[in-house]
Amino acid sequence: xxxxxxxxxxxxxxxxxxxxxxxxxxxxxxxxxxxxxxxxxxxxxxxxxxxxxxxxxxxxxxxxxxxxxxxxxxxxxxxxxxxxxxxxxxxxxxxxxxxxxxxxxxxxxxxxxxxxxxxxxxxxxxxxxxxxxxxxxxxxxxxxxxxxxxxxxxxxxxxxxxxxxxxxxxxxxxxxxxxxxxxxxxxxxxxxxxxxxxxxxxxxxxxxxxxxxxxxxxxxxxxxxxxxxxxxxxxxxxxxxxxxxxxxxxxxxxxxxxxxxxxxxxxxxxxxxxxxxxxxxxxxxxxxxxxxxxxxxxxxxxxxxxxxxxxxxxxxxxxxxxxxxxxxxxxxxxxxxxxxxxxxxxxxxxxxxxxxxxxxxxxxxxxxxxxxxxxxxxxxxxxxxxxxxxxxxxxxxxxxxxxxxxxxxxxxxxxxxxxxxxxxxxxxxxxxxxxxxxxxxxxxxxxxxxxxxxxxxxxxxxxxxxxxxxxxxxxxxxxxxxxxxxxxxxxxxxxxxxxxxxxxxxxxxxxxxxxxxxxxxxxxxxxxxxxxxxxxxxxxxxxxxx
Numbered sequence: 001x002x003x004x005x006x007x008x009x010x011x012x013x014x015x016x017x018x019x020x021x022x023x024x025x026x027x028x029x030x031x032x033x034x035x036x037x038x039x040x041x042x043x044x045x046x047x048x049x050x051x052x053x054x055x056x057x058x059x060x061x062x063x064x065x066x067x068x069x070x071x072x073x074x075x076x077x078x079x080x081x082x083x084x085x086x087x088x089x090x091x092x093x094x095x096x097x098x099x100x101x102x103x104x105x106x107x108x109x110x111x112x113x114x115x116x117x118x119x120x121x122x123x124x125x126x127x128x129x130x131x132x133x134x135x136x137x138x139x140x141x142x143x144x145x146x147x148x149x150x151x152x153x154x155x156x157x158x159x160x161x162x163x164x165x166x167x168x169x170x171x172x173x174x175x176x177x178x179x180x181x182x183x184x185x186x187x188x189x190x191x192x193x194x195x196x197x198x199x200x201x202x203x204x205x206x207x208x209x210x211x212x213x214x215x216x217x218x219x220x221x222x223x224x225x226x227x228x229x230x231x232x233x234x235x236x237x238x239x240x241x242x243x244x245x246x247x248x249x250x251x252x253x254x255x256x257x258x259x260x261x262x263x264x265x266x267x268x269x270x271x272x273x274x275x276x277x278x279x280x281x282x283x284x285x286x287x288x289x290x291x292x293x294x295x296x297x298x299x300x301x302x303x304x305x306x307x308x309x310x311x312x313x314x315x316x317x318x319x320x321x322x323x324x325x326x327x328x329x330x331x332x333x334x335x336x337x338x339x340x341x342x343x344x345x346x347x348x349x350x351x352x353x354x355x356x357x358x359x360x361x362x363x364x365x366x367x368x369x370x371x372x373x374x375x376x377x378x379x380x381x382x383x384x385x386x387x388x389x390x391x392x393x394x395x396x397x398x399x400x401x402x403x404x405x406x407x408x409x410x411x412x413x414x415x416x417x418x419x420x421x422x423x424x425x426x427x428x429x430x431x432x433x434x435x436x437x438x439x440x441x442x443x444x445x446x447x448x449x450x451x452x453x454x455x456x457x458x459x460x461x462x463x464x465x466x467x468x469x470x471x472x473x474x475x476x477x478x479x480x481x482x483x484x485x486x487x488x489x490x491x492x493x494x495x496x497x498x499x500x501x502x503x504x505x506x507x508x509x510x511x512x513x514x515x516x517x518x519x520x521x522x523x524x525x526x527x528x529x530x531x532x533x534x535x536x537x538x539x540x541x542x543x544x545x546x
Contacts, residue, residue, distance in 0.1 A: 002456030004293065010337050011428040011452060012295055013326070017333045026295045026326040026450075031288025032237035034451055036431060036462045038469055039219035040211055041106070043232040047207060048104035050198045051116060059124030064201035066126040067117065068247050068279075070182070072192045072433070073158045074131040075214040076102045076114040076165035098161075098215045107215050114168050121174035128279065129169055129179040130251055131162035132191035133271070136311040138262045155190075161214075163264050177273035183260055184253050185445060186301040187311045188535045192433045192444040194232075197244055204284045206235045206243040208447050209431055210420045217418075227415040229375065231345075231466070233431040233449050237289040242296035244284060246447060249319040251279040256318070291454035299434060299446040300324040306542030323537060327434045328441040330450045331422065335361055338424045341369040341489065343463065345419040346436040347378055350387040350534050354436045355395025362404045369489060369496055370396075372410040373470070374512070375417030387529060389519040397514060409493050410512040413470060420448070426460040426485055428452055443537040464488070472506050 013026055037043040054065045078100035101112040121127040137152050138159055162181070169179035182191045196207045209232030211217050219228045235243065255276050261268040302323035303316045335342055335357040342358060349355065349372060358370050397405065420440075422430040432448020434440035451458055460483070467488060468479040481501045482488035489497035491505055521529065535541060 002454060004452065004454045007427055007452050007456065008293060011334050011424065012293070012450065013329045013333050017329050026297050026330060027239070027242035028293070028295050029237065029239040029242070030293050030454075031286070031290065032235060032239045032292045032294045033290030034236070034292045034294060034431075034449065034458065035234040036429075036465065037207075037209075037232045037234055038465060039229060039231075040217040041219055043207065043209070043211055043230075043234075044104040044106075044218060046234060047196060047198075048111075050200075050205065051104075051120065054198070054200060055120045055123035055125045062124035062201075063126075064199070065124075066128070066197070066199045066204075067120060068126075068128045068130075068195075068197040068244075068251075069213070070130045070191070070193050070195045070247055070250065071162070071212050072132050072190060072194060073162060073212045073214055074129070074165040075161040075212075076112070077161070077168050078102070078215070100215065102213055102215050106218055113213060114165065117169060118172045118175060121178070122172065127175060127178060128251065129166065129175070130182050130247070130254070131166055131179075132185065133159045133162055133181040133183060133262065134185065134190065135183040135260055135271075135314065136187040139312055159262075160264070163262065163269050167264065167267075167269055177276045180251075180254055180272040180276055181260075181262070181269070182250060182254055183257060183271045184250065184314065184317055186303060186443050186535065186537050186541075187305075187309070187314055188532055188541060189301055189439060189443040189537065190445070191250070192440070193246075193250075193447045194433050195243060195247060195447055197240070197247055199282075199284070202285070203236075204240045204244065204282075206240045207232050208235065208243060208433065208449060209233050210418050210433060228418060229413065229415050229469070230418040231421050231431055233451075235294065235449060237292075237294075238284075238286045239294035239296055239449065241284045241286075243447065244282060246296075246298060248279040248281065250445070253317055253319065255279075257315070292458055293452045293454070295326075295330055295450040297326040297330050297430075297432065297434075297446075297448045297450055298324045299327045299440060299442065299444060301443045301445070301537035304537065304540045306540045309542035323442070325442060327432070327446055327448050330448075331430060331434075331441075332357055334422070334424045334428045334430070334450070336364075338368055339365055340367070340425045340485065341371060341423075343371045343373070343423045344436060345373045345417060345421050345466070347374060347416070347418050347420075348388055348435060348437065349374065350391050350435075350437045351441065352391040352395035353438065353441065355391045358408075359396050359400065362400060362407060366403075368407060369493075370408045371489075371492060372408075372512075373413065373417060374410070375413045375415050378416055378418060385521060385525045385529075386519055387521075387534065389515045390521060393515040393518050397516075398518070406495065408514065410514055411492070411509050412512050414508045414510075421466075423459055423463045423466075426463060427456060429459045429462055438534040438536055443535040460485070467491075470506075470509055471503055472508070473503065478503075
């Protein structure tokens, strides 16, 4: 049995690790069970089963049941959506899987989620859907700015898909005021959480990670840029309370705001209704269900604005008026205490600060390995300059000696790697919505879970499962070949660890040539990075892209 107290003291956020140190510690729980669900099909199948079990009794019997959904992007309505001014007016994004209404059962499958949610709500289940919309980018007077051609159009298309989904759900009385738009983000930020909470009247569970309820996320269908790879954490036990409280706080924050309206073709869609009910306080079961320990981690922005700001300003968030940077605290602490390896899987590595942590850890530990994995570009993201090259060289590589450089490797898989996850030393893992971006540390509303295990096998099993997916190891026997860390590291780099696994790196995973010289952004590119692409809410923000 592992010394869980020692693991928690080392890898979990402690009182002096918070930013600032006076911040309360992230909510920390024992007695949990966390299951990493790799790829959309696995997650959606699990979620479908949980939702299907609800609403089987009379409305009175179902009254204690709930399904609460919070998404960065909801695309429950298929085909072309009614465009907002400035959007492309096409099916949102070029992705395969958006032509049909979203189903948890697969692209093009029946049992559309919108219909399922309507039916559950009609049966007395408390169904609530909270979809993010950029109150600033979607403001009518922003339509004519040049920013529409410089990245904002992609956000507008995402938001239009969410508005179409909310509009569809509101067609039934039971959801008319319980499908709402999340308008509480920073002017240049997002509510990036991808959470679902399910309660059956006697127990509750939560899902958090990188997967939105969008048709190209199943991972099983071909995609113009390759298949979709992602991870969602299924959380059971006492830690679900903190996830529920975050959802409730966001819902009630929206409910307390002035109702905003947004153009959707010739219609207006309002953020919420005057009759939108409060999300109730619930005391969820605290009965232990496993031996995992969880820190529930949030990013909530500050709202600092310059005197002149062409975009609408938002109010401070009442449940965190000075912001919360718990994801930052937990990530920083775990990386800086790493001894064997740090593995980060992400769609982008823009954060110079995260790269600086890795640089410091490499210098502090002679044997530490740093492994970064990404994939082809997400087609739903705007095209940006090479911010990752800036961060990789300026933060991580610029002053490492040859021995230290030999302990850094980066790889790309021939599909869309949309994961936001870190594993350290086969002890600690992080799964959530927060990217290796500055905005995820300070400006977007995010949620993630930091994980430890009393038996100290969760992170190792997750790493084995995740790397097996990259290596194409389908059977349990093959996956056990990389259960040993040294043998697994040797697959990535022949000078690391020890040989003997019999596994080779597949052609679908290729090394990335790391930058050897500094990439310098132009003044315009740097301004775009700071004010739009990767915002830091701690700094005064204002203006608009020219």
